[in-house]
Amino acid sequence: MSSQDEHFQAAAPDPAASSADDGMTWWYRWLCRIAGVIGGMSCAFAGLWNCVTINPLNIAAGVWMMLNAFVLFLCEAPFCCQFIEFANAVSARADKLRPWQKAAFYCGMAVFPVMLSLTLTTLFGNAIAFATGVLYGLSALGKKGDAISYARIHQQQKQMDEEKLTGALEGQA
Secondary structure, three states, rough: OOOOHHHHHHOOOOOHHHHHHHOHHHHHHHHHHHHHHHHHHHHOOOOOOOHHOOOOHEEEEEEHHHHHHHHHHHOHHHHHOOOOOOHHHHHHHHHHOOOHHHHHHHHHHHHHHHHHHHOHHHHHHHHHHHHHHHHHHHHHHHHOOOHHHHHHHHHHHHHHHHHHHHHHHHHHH
C-alpha cells in the first residue's frame, strides 16, 4: 500500500461513527449532500454573474459566493475537488461536525453576501445554500416521536407523581 493510499484511508470518514452520532437516516444524509452540491453550483453561477459589474459591493458579494461554492463542494462533495490534496481531510473533518454546527456554518455563509449586496442574484444564488443549512438544522432537532411513546411517558410521569404524593402523605401520618 502506498503512502497516498494510507493518507486517503486516514482522511476518509468512518461512516459508522458519523451515522451513530447524529441520528440521520441514509436518505436524509444524501438529501443534505445533494442540496449542498446544488447550492454550491447556484452560488458559483450567481457569484460569477454578480462579479460582472462595476459596483464594488456586488463584486465582493460575488467573490464571497464563489468562496461559499468552493466550501460547499469541499465539505459535501470532495470528489469534485480531486485536484486539491487536502479535500478528503477537510471533508472528513466536516463529516465529524454535528448537524447544528453545519447548519449554523452554512446559513451564516449564505447570509453574509446578501447583507453585503441585497440583489436578486445574491438572494437566489444563496437560497439553496441556505436551504442546505436549514436541512442540517432540521436534522439537529431529531426525529419526531409517535403519540404512543408520548402517552407512555406521560403515564409513567403521572404514576411517579402519584407515588411521590402517596409517599409524602404516608410520611405525614
